[in-house]
Amino acid sequence: MIINISDISNTMFNPLKSWAEQSQGNWNILIVSGFVLLFVAGILSYVLQKKMGKADERTDQIKLKSALLILCVIVLCDVIFPKEYMWQIFFLYKYSFAFLASAIYLAVRYKKDFF
Helix, strand or coil: CCCCCHHHHHHHHHHHHHHHHCCCHHHHHHHHHHHHHHHHHHHHHHHHHHHHHCCHHHHHHHHHHHHHHHHHHHHHHHHHHHCCHHHHHHHHHHHHHHHHHHHHHHHHHHHHCCC
């Protein structure tokens, strides 16, 4: 028996699809929460990168690792999220999670280096 990744993702996200399609309010909750998450994570990433200071060897490495983390999360989300339905919302959440992961990494590095 061969397990397909798309079957696993469809099984995981089918309840979310059913919930979102029940009413327009559920669909709007999903979209607004994605935009809020993207907005907060993007601003938090930007602020933490600016708090690191001027570009030098140390901060360049931190920023490059942050960008690598963003890339890894985007690729991972591309593998996990289904592509047949609700792809616009999953596209929004993919970048939200990527920026959130970057912000968490930058916050941990900032706390470790400056406190």
